[in-house]
Amino acid sequence: MHLNFQMTDDILIASAVGELDHHSAGTVRTEIDETMDAFQCRHLIFDFEKVTFMDSSGIGVVLGRYNKVTKKGGRVFLASCSEFVEKILYMAGIFSIVDKQKNVEDAICLLNGQKQMEMEVSASGE
Amino acid sequence: MKLQFSARAENEAFARSAAAAFVACLDPTIEELTEIKTGVSEAVSNSIIHGYGENPNEMVTLECRIRAGGKVVITVRDEGVGIEDVEKAREPMFTTGKTEERSGMGFTVMESFMDKVEVVSRTGEGTAVTMTKQLDISYGL
Numbered sequence: 001m002h003l004n005f006q007m008t009d010d011i012l013i014a015s016a017v018g019e020l021d022h023h024s025a026g027t028v029r030t031e032i033d034e035t036m037d038a039f040q041c042r043h044l045i046f047d048f049e050k051v052t053f054m055d056s057s058g059i060g061v062v063l064g065r066y067n068k069v070t071k072k073g074g075r076v077f078l079a080s081c082s083e084f085v086e087k088i089l090y091m092a093g094i095f096s097i098v099d100k101q102k103n104v105e106d107a108i109c110l111l112n113g114q115k116q117m118e119m120e121v122s123a124s125g126e
Numbered sequence: 127m128k129l130q131f132s133a134r135a136e137n138e139a140f141a142r143s144a145a146a147a148f149v150a151c152l153d154p155t156i157e158e159l160t161e162i163k164t165g166v167s168e169a170v171s172n173s174i175i176h177g178y179g180e181n182p183n184e185m186v187t188l189e190c191r192i193r194a195g196g197k198v199v200i201t202v203r204d205e206g207v208g209i210e211d212v213e214k215a216r217e218p219m220f221t222t223g224k225t226e227e228r229s230g231m232g233f234t235v236m237e238s239f240m241d242k243v244e245v246v247s248r249t250g251e252g253t254a255v256t257m258t259k260q261l262d263i264s265y266g267l
Binding site: 019021022023025026029053055056057059060061063064084088091092 | 135136138139142157160163164167168171174175218219227228229231232234235238
Protein backbone atom coordinates (compact mmCIF):
# COMPACT_ATOMS: atom_id res chain seq x y z
CA MET A 1 0.00 0.00 0.00
CA HIS A 2 1.14 3.55 -0.61
CA LEU A 3 -0.32 6.97 0.12
CA ASN A 4 -0.70 10.06 -2.01
CA PHE A 5 -1.10 13.33 -0.15
CA GLN A 6 -2.81 16.50 -1.26
CA MET A 7 -3.49 19.66 0.68
CA THR A 8 -6.00 22.44 0.37
CA ASP A 9 -5.75 25.08 3.09
CA ASP A 10 -5.69 23.17 6.36
CA ILE A 11 -7.20 19.97 4.97
CA LEU A 12 -5.04 16.92 4.32
CA ILE A 13 -6.34 14.43 1.77
CA ALA A 14 -4.74 11.01 2.18
CA SER A 15 -5.42 8.78 -0.81
CA ALA A 16 -4.64 5.15 -0.05
CA VAL A 17 -3.70 2.82 -2.90
CA GLY A 18 -3.55 -0.95 -2.46
CA GLU A 19 -4.14 -3.35 0.42
CA LEU A 20 -4.64 -2.14 3.99
CA ASP A 21 -3.81 -4.87 6.50
CA HIS A 22 -1.85 -5.20 9.75
CA HIS A 23 1.41 -5.08 7.81
CA SER A 24 0.70 -1.87 5.89
CA ALA A 25 -1.24 -0.21 8.74
CA GLY A 26 1.95 0.75 10.58
CA THR A 27 3.36 2.76 7.68
CA VAL A 28 -0.01 4.34 6.86
CA ARG A 29 -0.40 5.47 10.46
CA THR A 30 3.09 7.01 10.70
CA GLU A 31 2.96 8.68 7.28
CA ILE A 32 -0.39 10.35 7.92
CA ASP A 33 0.57 11.50 11.43
CA GLU A 34 3.91 12.91 10.26
CA THR A 35 2.35 14.73 7.32
CA MET A 36 -0.44 16.15 9.49
CA ASP A 37 2.14 17.47 11.97
CA ALA A 38 4.63 18.74 9.40
CA PHE A 39 2.04 20.81 7.52
CA GLN A 40 -0.08 21.74 10.54
CA CYS A 41 -3.22 20.31 8.97
CA ARG A 42 -6.43 20.57 10.94
CA HIS A 43 -8.79 18.26 9.05
CA LEU A 44 -8.22 14.87 7.45
CA ILE A 45 -9.98 13.21 4.53
CA PHE A 46 -9.32 9.50 3.92
CA ASP A 47 -9.75 8.78 0.23
CA PHE A 48 -10.35 5.03 -0.01
CA GLU A 49 -11.25 4.88 -3.69
CA LYS A 50 -8.17 2.84 -4.60
CA VAL A 51 -8.17 0.52 -1.59
CA THR A 52 -8.31 -2.98 -3.07
CA PHE A 53 -8.41 -4.87 0.23
CA MET A 54 -8.98 -4.00 3.87
CA ASP A 55 -9.31 -6.06 7.04
CA SER A 56 -10.01 -4.97 10.62
CA SER A 57 -6.61 -3.24 10.81
CA GLY A 58 -8.24 -0.41 8.85
CA ILE A 59 -10.62 0.21 11.74
CA GLY A 60 -7.70 0.91 14.08
CA VAL A 61 -6.08 3.25 11.55
CA VAL A 62 -9.27 5.32 11.14
CA LEU A 63 -10.06 5.37 14.87
CA GLY A 64 -6.53 6.35 15.82
CA ARG A 65 -6.49 9.27 13.36
CA TYR A 66 -9.95 10.31 14.54
CA ASN A 67 -8.71 10.53 18.14
CA LYS A 68 -5.67 12.62 17.17
CA VAL A 69 -7.44 14.98 14.79
CA THR A 70 -10.49 15.68 16.97
CA LYS A 71 -8.23 16.37 19.95
CA LYS A 72 -6.92 19.36 18.00
CA GLY A 73 -10.39 20.50 16.98
CA GLY A 74 -10.35 19.02 13.46
CA ARG A 75 -12.70 16.71 11.62
CA VAL A 76 -12.19 13.40 9.85
CA PHE A 77 -13.98 12.27 6.70
CA LEU A 78 -14.08 8.99 4.85
CA ALA A 79 -14.52 9.33 1.11
CA SER A 80 -15.12 6.89 -1.76
CA CYS A 81 -15.32 3.72 0.35
CA SER A 82 -16.19 0.56 -1.53
CA GLU A 83 -19.16 -1.46 -0.32
CA PHE A 84 -16.80 -3.97 1.23
CA VAL A 85 -14.65 -1.44 3.07
CA GLU A 86 -17.82 0.19 4.32
CA LYS A 87 -19.10 -3.13 5.65
CA ILE A 88 -16.03 -3.62 7.84
CA LEU A 89 -16.01 -0.04 9.13
CA TYR A 90 -19.73 -0.29 9.80
CA MET A 91 -19.23 -3.40 11.99
CA ALA A 92 -17.10 -1.32 14.33
CA GLY A 93 -19.60 1.53 14.38
CA ILE A 94 -17.13 3.96 12.78
CA PHE A 95 -19.83 5.89 10.94
CA SER A 96 -21.45 7.00 14.17
CA ILE A 97 -18.40 9.20 14.79
CA VAL A 98 -16.69 9.71 11.42
CA ASP A 99 -18.50 11.36 8.51
CA LYS A 100 -18.79 9.39 5.29
CA GLN A 101 -18.93 11.23 1.99
CA LYS A 102 -19.45 10.02 -1.57
CA ASN A 103 -16.16 11.53 -2.70
CA VAL A 104 -13.34 13.89 -1.70
CA GLU A 105 -14.99 16.92 -3.36
CA ASP A 106 -18.13 16.53 -1.24
CA ALA A 107 -16.05 16.28 1.92
CA ILE A 108 -14.06 19.43 1.04
CA CYS A 109 -17.30 21.22 0.22
CA LEU A 110 -18.72 20.36 3.63
CA LEU A 111 -15.59 21.50 5.45
CA ASN A 112 -15.52 24.78 3.53
CA GLY A 113 -19.17 25.34 4.33
CA GLN A 114 -18.39 24.82 7.99
CA LYS A 115 -15.48 27.30 7.82
CA GLN A 116 -17.71 29.88 6.16
CA MET A 117 -20.19 29.53 8.98
CA GLU A 118 -17.50 29.83 11.64
CA MET A 119 -16.27 33.05 9.99
CA GLU A 120 -19.75 34.52 9.86
CA VAL A 121 -20.38 33.68 13.48
CA SER A 122 -17.13 35.28 14.60
CA ALA A 123 -17.80 38.35 12.41
CA SER A 124 -21.29 38.87 13.79
CA GLY A 125 -19.98 38.48 17.31
CA GLU A 126 -17.67 41.47 16.99
CA MET B 127 -3.45 -27.56 0.55
CA LYS B 128 -1.03 -26.98 3.39
CA LEU B 129 1.30 -24.05 3.69
CA GLN B 130 3.79 -22.99 6.33
CA PHE B 131 5.30 -19.55 6.56
CA SER B 132 7.25 -17.38 8.97
CA ALA B 133 5.31 -15.18 11.41
CA ARG B 134 6.15 -11.93 9.61
CA ALA B 135 3.53 -9.32 8.86
CA GLU B 136 4.62 -9.34 5.18
CA ASN B 137 3.26 -12.88 4.91
CA GLU B 138 -0.33 -11.84 5.67
CA ALA B 139 -0.84 -10.77 2.06
CA PHE B 140 0.84 -13.96 0.82
CA ALA B 141 -1.40 -16.19 2.96
CA ARG B 142 -4.70 -14.64 1.87
CA SER B 143 -3.64 -14.62 -1.79
CA ALA B 144 -2.66 -18.29 -1.58
CA ALA B 145 -6.05 -19.21 -0.07
CA ALA B 146 -7.82 -17.21 -2.78
CA ALA B 147 -5.80 -18.90 -5.52
CA PHE B 148 -6.58 -22.32 -4.07
CA VAL B 149 -10.36 -21.85 -4.04
CA ALA B 150 -10.36 -20.16 -7.47
CA CYS B 151 -11.11 -23.51 -9.15
CA LEU B 152 -14.58 -23.40 -7.57
CA ASP B 153 -15.27 -20.25 -9.57
CA PRO B 154 -16.30 -18.15 -6.56
CA THR B 155 -17.81 -14.69 -6.89
CA ILE B 156 -15.60 -11.66 -6.27
CA GLU B 157 -17.53 -11.12 -3.06
CA GLU B 158 -16.94 -14.67 -1.80
CA LEU B 159 -13.26 -14.37 -2.67
CA THR B 160 -12.92 -11.09 -0.77
CA GLU B 161 -14.70 -12.59 2.23
CA ILE B 162 -12.37 -15.59 2.29
CA LYS B 163 -9.31 -13.37 1.91
CA THR B 164 -10.48 -11.19 4.78
CA GLY B 165 -11.17 -14.17 7.06
CA VAL B 166 -7.70 -15.60 6.38
CA SER B 167 -6.10 -12.21 6.86
CA GLU B 168 -7.72 -11.79 10.29
CA ALA B 169 -6.79 -15.27 11.52
CA VAL B 170 -3.23 -15.07 10.22
CA SER B 171 -2.73 -11.59 11.70
CA ASN B 172 -3.96 -12.91 15.06
CA SER B 173 -1.42 -15.75 14.97
CA ILE B 174 1.41 -13.43 14.00
CA ILE B 175 0.60 -10.61 16.43
CA HIS B 176 -0.92 -12.36 19.42
CA GLY B 177 0.23 -15.96 19.06
CA TYR B 178 3.86 -15.25 18.26
CA GLY B 179 4.41 -11.58 19.14
CA GLU B 180 5.70 -11.10 15.57
CA ASN B 181 8.64 -13.43 16.10
CA PRO B 182 9.84 -14.30 12.56
CA ASN B 183 11.45 -17.53 13.78
CA GLU B 184 8.02 -19.03 14.43
CA MET B 185 5.83 -20.64 11.78
CA VAL B 186 2.15 -20.24 10.96
CA THR B 187 0.31 -23.06 9.18
CA LEU B 188 -2.51 -22.50 6.71
CA GLU B 189 -4.60 -25.44 5.55
CA CYS B 190 -7.36 -25.25 2.94
CA ARG B 191 -9.69 -28.03 1.97
CA ILE B 192 -12.47 -28.21 -0.57
CA ARG B 193 -15.40 -30.44 0.35
CA ALA B 194 -18.13 -31.75 -1.91
CA GLY B 195 -20.71 -29.20 -2.95
CA GLY B 196 -18.37 -26.22 -2.88
CA LYS B 197 -17.67 -26.09 0.82
CA VAL B 198 -14.37 -24.51 1.80
CA VAL B 199 -12.68 -25.35 5.11
CA ILE B 200 -9.71 -23.24 6.16
CA THR B 201 -7.56 -23.77 9.26
CA VAL B 202 -4.98 -21.30 10.53
CA ARG B 203 -2.76 -22.80 13.19
CA ASP B 204 0.04 -21.52 15.41
CA GLU B 205 2.02 -22.95 18.28
CA GLY B 206 2.14 -19.67 20.13
CA VAL B 207 0.98 -18.42 23.51
CA GLY B 208 -2.64 -19.49 23.08
CA ILE B 209 -5.78 -17.67 24.14
CA GLU B 210 -6.68 -17.69 27.82
CA ASP B 211 -10.38 -17.02 27.40
CA VAL B 212 -11.64 -17.81 23.90
CA GLU B 213 -15.19 -16.60 24.61
CA LYS B 214 -13.88 -13.24 25.70
CA ALA B 215 -11.48 -12.99 22.76
CA ARG B 216 -14.40 -13.44 20.38
CA GLU B 217 -16.33 -10.52 21.83
CA PRO B 218 -16.39 -7.43 19.62
CA MET B 219 -13.89 -4.73 20.65
CA PHE B 220 -11.99 -7.07 22.97
CA THR B 221 -8.24 -6.76 22.57
CA THR B 222 -5.11 -7.46 24.59
CA GLY B 223 -2.99 -5.24 22.36
CA LYS B 224 -2.19 -2.08 24.27
CA THR B 225 0.66 -0.43 22.45
CA GLU B 226 -0.73 -0.20 18.93
CA GLU B 227 -4.16 0.67 17.61
CA ARG B 228 -6.05 -2.61 17.72
CA SER B 229 -9.75 -2.65 17.06
CA GLY B 230 -10.53 -6.01 18.64
CA MET B 231 -12.77 -6.76 15.67
CA GLY B 232 -10.84 -9.65 14.12
CA PHE B 233 -13.11 -12.47 15.27
CA THR B 234 -16.24 -10.42 14.58
CA VAL B 235 -15.09 -9.90 10.99
CA MET B 236 -14.29 -13.62 10.59
CA GLU B 237 -17.70 -14.58 11.95
CA SER B 238 -19.60 -12.27 9.67
CA PHE B 239 -17.77 -13.29 6.50
CA MET B 240 -17.55 -17.03 7.08
CA ASP B 241 -20.38 -19.44 7.91
CA LYS B 242 -18.69 -21.01 10.89
CA VAL B 243 -15.64 -20.14 12.99
CA GLU B 244 -14.24 -22.65 15.47
CA VAL B 245 -11.43 -21.81 17.85
CA VAL B 246 -9.37 -24.38 19.70
CA SER B 247 -6.72 -22.93 21.96
CA ARG B 248 -4.52 -23.95 24.84
CA THR B 249 -2.42 -21.55 26.85
CA GLY B 250 1.23 -22.13 26.06
CA GLU B 251 0.46 -24.58 23.25
CA GLY B 252 -1.16 -22.58 20.50
CA THR B 253 -4.34 -21.79 18.65
CA ALA B 254 -6.19 -23.28 15.69
CA VAL B 255 -8.96 -21.33 13.98
CA THR B 256 -11.12 -23.29 11.55
CA MET B 257 -13.41 -21.35 9.23
CA THR B 258 -16.02 -22.93 7.02
CA LYS B 259 -17.75 -21.30 4.09
CA GLN B 260 -20.29 -22.72 1.67
CA LEU B 261 -19.81 -21.19 -1.76
CA ASP B 262 -22.79 -20.52 -3.95
CA ILE B 263 -21.95 -22.72 -6.91
CA SER B 264 -25.53 -23.53 -7.91
CA TYR B 265 -25.44 -21.27 -10.95
CA GLY B 266 -22.61 -23.33 -12.41
CA LEU B 267 -24.64 -26.53 -12.46
